[in-house]
Amino acid sequence: MGKLSLLGPFSAIKFLFRKPKTLRFPFEQKETAARYRGFHLNDWDKCTGCGNCADICPNEAIIMEVHPEIKAVPENGEKNERPKLDYGRCCFCGLCVDICPPGSLSLSRDYLHIHFDPDTFVFTPRDDNADDKAFVPDEQYSILKASLSHRKRDYEGFSSDMDFALFNPDRVEMPEIPPDERKMSFIEQVTGYNQEEAVKEAQRCLECRLCEEACPAHLKISDYIKAIYDGEPAESLRIIYEDNPIPSICGRICMKHCEDACSLRLRGEALSIRWLKRYAADTIKDFKETLEQNPGSYTGKKVAVVGAGPGGLSLAYFLKLMGHDVVVFDELSGGGGIVRVGPPRYRLPEESIDKDVDYIASLGVDFRFNTRIGRDVEFEKLMSEYDAVYIGIGNTVSRSTRVENSEKCLLALDYLEQNKTDRKNIVTEKIIVIGGGNVAMDVARESLRLQNIQHTGKNTVVSMVSLEDWDELPATQEEIDEARDEGIVFNPAWGPKKVILDDFGKVKGLLCMKVKSVFDEEGKFSPTFYEGREMVIEGTMIVEAIGQGPDYSFIPKSLMEKIEFTVRRKLKVDENGMTTLPGVFAGGDIVNINMDAVTAIADAKIASEGINSWMSR
Amino acid sequence: MHIIELIFSPLLALLIGVFFLGLARKVMARIQWRYGPPVTQPLIDIIRLLSQKSASHGVAFNIGLVMSLAGSLVITLFLPFGKIAPMSNSGGMLVILYLMLIGPLGMAISSGESANPNASIGISRKLLLAMGYELPFLLVVLALMTAYNTTSITEIVSLQRDTGWSMFTFPLVLSGIAYLLILPAMLGVRPFEVVNAPQEISSGPLVEYGGPYLALATLQHALAFFIGISLFVNLMWGGAANPVIFFLKMLVVFFLGIFVNAVFPRLRIDQAIRYLWRWPSLIAFAGLILVCVTGS
């Protein structure tokens, strides 16, 4: 404390003669800070309409408004909704920016809007480059005219920063057996989440439900993940079973369209929805006890299901819950259909398939395995004895390349099926796999494992030949990466021309041509080749895995004529899943362009409703 | 000529008073590191206030205000502004002293009618403060009258032309100092801005004034400001023959007042009275004795 004084204060008079420090607004303006939190900007091209901003807004200032002019693409997780802001609510906290998964929302450094009409404070933000009327360049900008419809261009302020994002972009790594170890045997490649990991992963879900629209079967993904987060896998399983009765299978081999729509994938890794489903299915040891489901009260109707694949299983489950009698026929010795044959053990062990099938059987569904329609039971008999018939046979016949000497090659499904039996294929040291799809990958990777088992320590090789180039390969990227990690040799963009035989008529190699293009201008399959660029791949065993087709031989000719087909020999069905034959329903790969398990489940769900109403008509 | 002066003098006083109000805001602003309003701002305010409609609180409310303003206007007639001194011959100090009471009294009557506790507190403060500075002021005026042996302001002014400013002539030095010390109180600037004290009693007597009433009150305030400064210049700083020089002298006094205003907080009314009755009164009393002793 200084000395009190009466004259000292007069020293302040000196400021009379100094320049004032006032900022003479509006003649002088102060630039707002680079991080200023003003009005919103929204890049409509990036925005997916996920609605997370509306959910996080503490003041309910954001509502999602439908814009019909935007095309919604559910498979990519894009909705035609865009946020609308009410500046009579907004508190400019910027939480919406921090939560925005695509990073399309940001706050500009504009903050001026003055009006006597409260309605003008409601505003749909756009990107500053998309709206020439509202956003004016610097030279036309006047601060006295500034409002929501007169803003500065290129004036971004507070914007998203991944280090401070409210969501977690990194998924919990799925524990995996390393390539060198797993390629030695058929041990399951991924080991599954434990509870801690599952809860941690489930916690990342933003509950925007884009995945649910992308999922063909419209599973309540958000809800079952929430249940996992809450530590209630049983509840989670219950929710899954509402739409999908084969979680153990789908939890392993689902094509996960949901993850392609997950908003987290936009600037991070998508939520592991498939693995979480698997966690729910694996954690619950006894489905029967947990789900406490009973078949519906008996209706007296009988339904025959041809094929115990994912579609057939699901249909049987849904119909059984409605109280119908269901008989499932399948030529294999167990349930699962294609998933029993196709996916290798390291991806889908039989125990998991049996777990799902057994549960469905435990509900009272009658499974007749080792029964082939057309051979053991006539199709007409089914039609006469049952109130409805569902065909879910899937694609069971592998196609061949039909190049020279291709009869010496093995076919993919046969090859895979045999591997599932005790008499596994005897493989050679050099194997060639033709094809670039997921089945080809399965074949190649199984072959690699068989080689490692049968020729341990020797120098073995599996080569793949595919028409498509790297970026066009139909197989999922995940599969390709894993296959390459395991040491499979890829020869993309090479087309097989001829199988080269040695003097004894045994396979010696494959003559290939360099591919110019696979599809023509209209997108149809018609490969063209560079003349003269040829290559010989050595191999003593060749497996063709270029696609599969259905086998309708069980349907008598008379009925076959009544069945109508659509493009690519797919069955024509109406909105209830019924074919042109009354009482015969169909679904799965023989109906869909998109051939995977979850689509078949979606079809089964529709068909179950259709059959139910058909029978009670 | 006399008539013109009669009309012109109060107008001039008003003009200068309003100008001072504007300049005060400007100077204060500069000391406070800012630009401040244009000097014409009080005029704008007055135009605006005159055009607003406001409620009256009764006849006495109006009469008191008019009385106060009229009283102040009349004073300006008796105060020489340079050579412009329409009625200074007919009255003199005593008339001014008497008229100076009318201003506060009118305000008291007027705002007393508004029945707002803040106004009544403000009025009581105003009267108390007046009581505070009247004592030393009377002593100073007595000393002056004794020294110059007259009660006429014009005479005091003209006598100073011979002897020099009375503040700096020997027997009146103490009185001059006393007058200087009470000047802020008479002008109502801080630290003696206890009457209006917006932060304490919501601008006190003015609390119920709005629109034209406030305009009149503002004019009255401007006049009071003018009168206070003008009286001091006339009595102590020798007045002036030339209105321009007189105005310049007023300006200097005005700046002194504003400086004090700028650097001090407001005092409490009891502290203000204690101060006024202590040092200025003592000095003024000493000055009076000095004048009496040396003068006779």
Added chain:
Amino acid sequence: MLKQELETTFDNITIRMEKKNQLELSITKDGIMSVLSFLKNKGYDHLHVISCVDWIDDKQLELVYILSAYMKQDVPGETEQLNILLKTRIGRDDPKYITSIALFPAAEPYEREIHEMFGVDFLGHPRLTPLLLERDYDIPPFRKDFDTKQYVDDVFGSVPSVEGEDKN
């Protein structure tokens, strides 16, 4: 140290110390005043706040007295600064309790607020007049069964726009 003393002095007291610097005491309804004065004599002379929690599922209101010492050296034997949460539960229907103003004059506005917001009557409190609120609410607003969103819709949502309001 303090814990043992409390345990020996008072019978039905439960003591928990799970978080750093935080001692949670629960006691039955009638024990509060004696514990408060015990703690005050021990040097815990700073009443931070009296709070109230509505445990609607238990049909109880919980009064929480939060105390600490102004200076820790005032409390012999305590090295760590300690915040004491002294809790008791009272019935939710027609809740009544006694005032602690005699011990801690600082309690006056807190009790007044609890009276207003939770409807607890503090016997012996000199002025239980409204403190913060303007309107009367059927249910004291801080109780869990007061639905503020519903209330807003009912009361403010029903105010019409002024007719003849010309937007231009």
Added chain:
Amino acid sequence: MDRNQLKKWFQNPVKMAHKYSLHVVYFCTGCGIIEIPPSITARWDAERFGIIPVATPRQASLFIIAGYVSLKTLRSIIRTYEQMPEPKFTVSLGSCPINGGMYYDSYNTIKHLEKYIPVDGMIAGCMPRPEAIFVGVTHLWTLIDKDMADGYKRYRSNYSAYRANQEKILGKLEWPPLFPIHGEE
């Protein structure tokens, strides 16, 4: 900015005086008030345009309603507003008076200020910066110029509706109506 155009001053001194002598009622109704002191002090200096806070509503012509309005404050605001001499203008700051803002579900704040007293300008922001307050004032100048700042006239002509809304929220108001309510005489 036509303050220095002498022609306008001669043409319509009253309007110009209203524009450049906006005296503000100093009433800290809500948190928006935090930007008023900077605006009227050295950094931004609103007094350059004749804007100063005054002690009582009777001396004022501009009422800045700064942010959310609780019920208790609403009563004071109505009282204050009615005490102001006409013509008078109101400007509201921030989100809350527009549509409830952060307190959209609070039981103790009103959501739409314009239902209770007329508002001539609403400034977006939470808080509006001093610049926004300045631009708000220029907006008000424009309205005054075009005779559109007529909130006080609307208040007069729709008084019964305003009063009904006020009483709906606050219960019976303890002061008599300012203007005769239609139909009652």
Added chain:
Amino acid sequence: MRELELYYGPQHLGMVGNFSLTLQVEGDKILKASANPGYLHRGFEKLMEKRSWIKNFPMVCRINVIEPDSMEMIYSMGVEKLAGIEVPERAHFIRSIFLELARVGSHLFGLWAYANMLGFDTVAQWAMYHRDLVLDLFEELTGGRVYHIYIWPGGVRRDFPEGFKDKIVKTLHTIGGCVPDYDSTFFNNRLFYERACNVGKVSRAEAMEMGGVGQVIRATGMAYDIRKVEPYAAYDRVPWNVPTRKEGDAFSRIWIVRDEMIESVHMIFKLLDEMPEGNVYNRIPNPFKWRIPEGEAYVRCESSRGELGLYMVSDGGKEPYRAHFRTPSYSHGLTVLEKALEGANISDVGNIMMSLYVVAPEIDR
């Protein structure tokens, strides 16, 4: 003399914040004062029960507009204590620097208010100008002038922008360069001493009894400062002093404000020197899923007005079950103020109130 009932506020130049007092006066003397808060009551604690943990984060700062940062801090501390979240070391330092800047800003606001109450425009305007410079720093760092929404559970919301350290130093030097002017014009002004000395006297016993904290208790000679008593953020990493005085009147409280500001500035310099590099934010769980385990926590920090407390209860849900803010102005504005006003002069209402630094929104919440 006649006894009058005087309504002081809420519409009153002598009232900073929407608050009112009913004074029984006799002449200039106040016989009895009763505080009448509630003009700013928004029911925060109720609203918080309806909003998830993260949604409360932009909300809590609105409780006190003058220094929102300590509110953010106390909320973050409460959540961190309940949920057991660790904060990176650098974030601790940034928090401390940020809070000290806020303290300087808030004290300058207090100085504005106090000087204004005395009718001392000049110093008031200076203080407000300097506060604006501090706000510019905040704008640069957080993107908001008043509501910064910066300290959140797990750390802080953004790291320092480039060159920000230098800007802090520069601004603080600008303000510090004017300390002699403040001293000669205001703090050593004889008339300020006359006005403030022996006004609003609160003895130590009274202050302790009525829950006085902050300057109120430090002006009675007790070095009670939560930053020392129960250190949080990075306050125990650097040495600093708690300024105290003995008298317990308005004068000593304002002087403590001054000394604290200077101490804060020095502390900021020390913190800037010792600030480590590294991460400033440990990611909190996804806000839509975030649950905090059952439990309760009482946390406290030192705001510019004194001790600030938060009692928070979680029932394991997505929202706080109950939150109760113990704000310094609550006891200062309701109990201490009423006591200090008894027998005071009516001119001193604003003087006493602002020397206690009563902030109305904090009382009402």
